[in-house]
Amino acid sequence: xxxxxxxxxxxxxxxxxxxxxxxxxxxxxxxxxxxxxxxxxxxxxxxxxxxxxxxxxxxxxxxxxxxxxxxxxxxxxxxxxxxxxxxxxxxxxxxxxxxxxxxxxxxxxxxxxxxxxxxxxxxxxxxxxxxxxxxxxxxxxxxxxxxxxxxxxxxxxxxxxxxxxxxxxxxxxxxxxxxxxxxxxxxxxxxxxxxxxxxxxxxxxxxxxxxxxxxxxxxxxxxxxxxxxxxxxxxxxxxxxxxxxxxxxxxxxxxxxxxxxxxxxxxxxxxxxxxxxxxxxxxxxxxxxxxxxxxxxxxxxxxxxxxxxxxxxxxxxxxxxxxxxxxxxxxxxxxxxxxxxxxxxxxxxxxxxxxxxxxxxxxxxxxxxxxxxxxxxxxxxxxxxxxxxxxxxxxxxxxxxxxxxxxxxxxxxxxxxxxxxxxxxxxxxxxxxxxxxxxxxxxxxxxxxxxxxxxxxxxxxxxxxxxxxxxxxxxxxxxxxxxxxxxxxxxxxxxxxxxxxxxxxxxxxxxxxxxxxxxxxxx
Numbered sequence: 411x412x413x414x415x416x417x418x419x420x421x422x423x424x425x426x427x428x429x430x431x432x433x434x435x436x437x438x439x440x441x442x443x444x445x446x447x448x449x450x451x452x453x454x455x456x457x458x459x460x461x462x463x464x465x466x467x468x469x470x471x472x473x474x475x476x477x478x479x480x481x482x483x484x485x486x487x488x489x490x491x492x493x494x495x496x497x498x499x500x501x502x503x504x505x506x507x508x509x510x511x512x513x514x515x516x517x518x519x520x521x522x523x524x525x526x527x528x529x530x531x532x533x534x535x536x537x538x539x540x541x542x543x544x545x546x547x548x549x550x551x552x553x554x555x556x557x558x559x560x561x562x563x564x565x566x567x568x569x570x571x572x573x574x575x576x577x578x579x580x581x582x583x584x585x586x587x588x589x590x591x592x593x594x595x596x597x598x599x600x601x602x603x604x605x606x607x608x609x610x611x612x613x614x615x616x617x618x619x620x621x622x623x624x625x626x627x628x629x630x631x632x633x634x635x636x637x638x639x640x641x642x643x644x645x646x647x648x649x650x651x652x653x654x655x656x657x658x659x660x661x662x663x664x665x666x667x668x669x670x671x672x673x674x675x676x677x678x679x680x681x682x683x684x685x686x687x688x689x690x691x692x693x694x695x696x697x698x699x700x701x702x703x704x705x706x707x708x709x710x711x712x713x714x715x716x717x718x719x720x721x722x723x724x725x726x727x728x729x730x731x732x733x734x735x736x737x738x739x740x741x742x743x744x745x746x747x748x749x750x751x752x753x754x755x756x757x758x759x760x761x762x763x764x765x766x767x768x769x770x771x772x773x774x775x776x777x778x779x780x781x782x783x784x785x786x787x788x789x790x791x792x793x794x795x796x797x798x799x800x801x802x803x804x805x806x807x808x809x810x811x812x813x814x815x816x817x818x819x820x821x822x823x824x825x826x827x828x829x830x831x832x833x834x835x836x837x838x839x840x841x842x843x844x845x846x847x848x849x850x851x852x853x854x855x856x857x858x859x860x861x862x863x864x865x866x867x868x869x870x871x872x873x874x875x876x877x878x879x880x881x882x883x884x885x886x887x888x889x890x891x892x893x894x895x896x897x898x899x900x901x902x903x904x905x906x907x908x909x910x911x912x913x914x915x916x917x918x919x920x921x922x923x924x925x926x927x928x929x930x931x932x933x
Contacts, residue, residue, distance in 0.1 A: 412607065413448035415439045415475070417465045419490065420456030420740045420779050427707045427743075428593040432604050445474040449483065450607065454593070455490025456745075457779045459515065459556070460502030462490050472508065479510055479585060486606050487587030492580065493558055495587060501556055511580065512561040520573035523880040523903060525555040525782045525849050529678060529932040530578075530590075531623035532568040537613040538581055540605045546616030548598035549626055549932045550590040551712060552578070553745075553782045555849075557589060571623045594712050594745065596673075626932045627897050628678040628904035629921055630882060631911050635665050635698065635717075636685045643697045645912060646685075663912065665701045672911065673709040675918040678932055680709060681852070681906065683748065683787070684717030685827060699742040706743030715739045716748030716787050716852075720771055732771030733778060740779065747775065748852055750787040751825035754832050757842040761834060766846060776847030781879075784850070786843040789828050790821035790836040790869065791856040804837035806872050821869055828856045836869065837876045844877045851877060852906065855885040860909060862888025870900040882906050889916060890924035897929045 412434050416422045426436045429452070439445055453475075455462055466472050479485050479495075493499060496507045499515035507515070518524045529549035534541065557576040560566060567586070570578040579588040586606060592599030605611045633645045645663045669680050682705075684698050702715060719739075722730045736747045749771060756770045766773065776784045794812030798805045803820040811817060821836035840851050853873055855866040865886045874881045880903040883896045887907040896905050910916040925931045 411435050411437055411449060413437050413439060413444060413451045415445065415451060415453040415471070415491075417455075417462060417469065417471070419454060419462070420783055421706070421713075421743060421745045422454055422456075423703070423741060423743045424706050424710065424713075424745070425452065425454045425488070425593045428600055428603055428710060429607070431600065431707075432607060434607055439471070442470045442474040445471060445478050448478060450486075451478055451483070452486045452488070453491035453494070453587075454488040455492075455494060456783065457490060458501060458777060459490065459493060459499040459507070460505045461778055462494060463502070463505050463507065466494075476508055476510065479508075482583055484584040484606065485586070486603070487585075488591060488593070489554060489589060492587035492589055493556060495580070496558055496560070499556060510585075511558075511565055513559050515556045516559050517556050518573065518576075522573045523878060523901075525553055525879065526572045526625070527553045527782060527850060527880050528628050528903060529595075529626040530570050530572065531620050532570060532578060532590075533575075533621070533623060534568055534615050534619040535566050536581070537615045538567055538586065539611040539613050540586055540602045541614050541616050542605050542611040543601050544598060544616045546619035548595075550588075550592065550595040550599060552590045553712070554589055555781065572625060594710060596710050600710060624930045625903075626678070626930045627902075627925070628882075629676070629893070629918055629931070630679045630681055630904050630906040631669075631672040631677040631918065632681045632683065632884070632906045632908040633665055633668055634683050634685050634908060635701065637697075643701065666704045668912065669705045669709055669713075672918060673711060676922055676932070677711060677918050679712045679714065679904070680705070681714040681716070681748070684715065699738065702739065702743035712745040713743055714746040714748055714785055714852075715744040716750060716785070719747050719749045719775075720752035731774065733774045736771075736775045736779070736783075740783075746783050746785050746850070748785040748787045749848075750789065753786045753788075753843055753848075754823050754825050754834060754839060756846065757839045758832065758834050760842050760846075761838070770846060772843055772846040772848055776849065781847045781849035784848045785852050785882075786840065786848045786850070787852040787854065788836050788839055788873070789824045789854045789856060791824060791828070791831070792819050792866075792869075793822045794819045803835040804872065804876075806868060808868055810868070821872070824856060837872055840873050840877050844879050849879055851879060851881045853881055853884055853902075858886030861886055862910065864888065864892040865896045865900075865902075865905070867896065867899050870896065870902050874901045880904065887916075890921050893921050893925060894928055897925070 495510040567579040567581040794816035882904040883902040884906040
């Protein structure tokens with residue numbers, strides 16, 4: 411029996427699924443007494459430090475949690491479950507942590523993108539039972555803007571490099587806590603959880619641990635999910651966002667099956683974009699929620715869901731906030747939510763008024779679940795102009811002339827699946843959304859969608875140079891060389907593709923093999 415401390419964080423379902431995949435029963439904490447009586451306790455945390463500590467205090471969990479840890483019984487903390495063990499965090503000045511360890515949680519102050527998102531390695535500082543069976547060459551999934559800085563170096567279990575060398579795991583006795591997410595780290599992460607759960611493993615230091623660790627470029631598989639005219643939920647793919655072929659919705663497979671295939675082929679993340687129009691309200695769109703629930707049972711890499719993340723009023727007049735919609739997605743197995751058309755509306759309002767009221771979907775979700783949980787999906791199209799000052803937008807000089815020989819262009823953001831243009835450009839939208847609390851940009855391109863002609867390098871460079879959060883390049887991939895090009899000619903941290911993976915034109919493992927030795931990838 412494994413006791414799970416779920417205080418209402420993000421995707422706890424994946425932790426439960428990972429533990430249950432090992433044949434264990436999970437008992438969620440519902441009262442302070444459940445902590446007191448636990449034999450083995452797992453504390454996953456996703457979100458914001460201040461919100462977490464407030465909820466723990468309100469539920470009366472703080473003192474029982476301290477007592478449990480000090481009793482020496484087995485404890486596994488994940489992400490915020492690690493950060494909570496320290497005295498305080500720069501994320502929430504004045505809010506006290508559990509104080510199990512002396513030290514502070516600090517924010518990354520780097521020239522690199524923050525959050526630190528993706529697959530990175532571990533440098534091992536001492537032996538541990540959880541390392542049994544690891545070679546040391548494995549990569550694990552990180553997603554965080556803050557890191558722990560212990561005062562006592564003897565508690566450090568592993569460190570990882572990201573601009574600086576930071577502490578990525580600690581251990582004292584039966585207490586282990588990691589900044590990375592083992593439940594999202596495929597087989598190596600599941601192996602660590604298994605070693606924690608089972609007694610009798612030897613304490614080892616993996617033989618092939620690296621001197622320095624490197625963040626891998628991510629290959630993301632995207633599944634556009636849509637209902638057919640008969641009501642079946644299928645994966646489809648558009649050609650410049652048109653998903654119909656001979657009048658019918660293009661059917662490329664079932665969402666859960668395809669996601670499982672991509673996991674086995676080595677996808678670093680999987681993104682579901684629900685492009686079915688909501689006739690009433692997304693929380694009643696149960697098939698999509700069930701897709702997440704079923705996928706997260708067997709797919710142990712990060713899952714992103716986009717579509718319908720906004721405020722709604724249903725046919726009965728009840729209002730649902732974007733935060734409630736996002737929360738349901740998280741409870742169903744999503745790690746991140748992607749906001750598209752709603753982000754355009756939010757940013758346009760900021761441009762018009764000069765500020766935000768703090769109640770936008772981006773701000774509310776990032777405040778509760780952390781900025782790493784909010785992805786902004788931008789769908790721009792190229793608009794040519796004759797001069798850099800021809801329009802009040804961010805204009806670039808292009809190497810791809812327009813139809814009349816124009817040498818300048820800007821990228822107009824679109825909404826409603828690319829069917830309508832907006833009054834805001836992609837660079838401005840990205841900057842505003844970063845300021846509101848978004849943690850990542852998914853950068854599509856209508857002009858390249860379904861063309862297999864390569865990513866729009868100029869667009870990616872324009873946006874990536876304007877923000878300090880990670881950028882995922884999307885639209886246009888047609889061969890392995892296109893992935894190498896985007897990773898060597900831009901600062902994109904990840905590249906996303908759909909159709910070439912669905913049709914097996916370019917399998918994910920072929921992309922990884924081609925990139926291996928040229929750019930850092932997870933193998």
